[in-house]
Amino acid sequence: MNPGQNFLAHFENPFTAEEWKLFVDTVTAVATRRLVGRRFLDVFGPLGPGVQSVMVETYKGAAPGSSDVLGEEQPGTVFADTRQQRMIPIIYKDFMVHWRDIETARQLGSPLDTSAAAGAAAFCAFKEDDLVFYGDPKLKEPGLMTVSGNHTLEMRDWNIPGNGFLDVVRATEDLLASGHYGPYAVVLPPKRFAQLHRIYQSTGVLEIENVRQLVTDGVFQSNALRGDEGFVLSTGRENVDLALSMDFQVAYLGAERMNHPCRVLECVLPRIKHPDAICRLVGAGDGRKKK
Structure with a gap:
């Protein structure tokens, strides 16, 4: 001890x-x-x-780094x-x-x-x-759900197969527009997570498999989420830890x-x-x- x-x-x-x-x-x-x-x-x-x-x-801000031959160009500084x-x-x-x-x-x-x-x-x-x-x-x-400054996306009807995947796509588009390029993770309440376990259109593939192709850091369910709402996050300690x-x-x-x-x-x-x-x-x- x-x-x-x-x-x-x-x-x-x-x-x-x-x-x-x-x-x-x-x-x-x-x-x-x-x-x-x-x-x-x-x-x-x-x-x-x-x-x-x-x-x-x-x-x-999300300005990219600089590149030149001599390193003389003034890059944007990451500061709090x-x-x-x-x-x-x-x-x-x-x-x-x-x-x-x-x-x-x-x-x-x-x-x-x-x-x-x-x-x-x-x-x-x-x-x-x-x-x-x-x-x-x-x-x-x-x-993550209550902090000021996060994005908000109103979900479509997830009883219609494919809408869950489309909403995740729309969420990643919002994050991309803010300069957050992933990888992404999705956290959903149990009901929404279960709704993704349906055949996506006529592909013979579950809808959640298409979501996992897009959000490579994982699709998770949690009963700690209140109601039927969830979130998409661009992961990494530069964003949240x-x-x-x-x-x-x-x-x-x-x-x-x-x-x-x-x-x-x-x-x-x-x-x-x-x-x-x-x-x-x-x-x-x-x-x-x-x-």
Whole structure:
């Protein structure tokens, strides 16, 4: 155990090293399986649990680089339009391990049941994606769907095969016009994701396969998206990344009435540098007028 991480109270907990590793491995596996944002966003860090804030910069413009024989031509300089120091929030969820379960596992020689830890990790993973997509109004942090300056595209009726693909094409055209040439990723709610699994016209190919040919960084679904709206993003750390001071960890909180509360936690903040690298897909998308 790293002495610099004594704040997790590992040395005071009643678990053996093997039992504690089981909790940590469970949390890591669940988070890896559940997280959607990290599948297409670059991670800046881990910076260390003591890092409480990070610089967030936004940029404007998309002028290309220069080229000449002597390097005398004055190129446009990449510089931050705004710079702000922002706090990195803690995402956390507690779970309880009962003393009788510990004793039962040890007496029978069976592994501890880590279902509660898995559930806590799943809730934290959902919260991280919610933070990435919608930010945190309480902390005045924007997300990909709520940041000012992103593109907005009203969806067609996705009940008609082919319209989903056409909307993604239109979204990439908006991003191209802003100087964002991809690669692209698409994130959709489960309903919209399912609607892409239909034969596209008379090609014998699923509509989603045509979308994947266009957006090479992936087509994802997430239940953290609200309603039936999604987005297309030009990926890369020059546009958006995740500042991570501490990745998923398990902390022991101290005994309560002989039982053992623990906490799954992480410290993470999405940094949106080019809001115009995002195109929201909004509207009913099923032929209904948006209320």
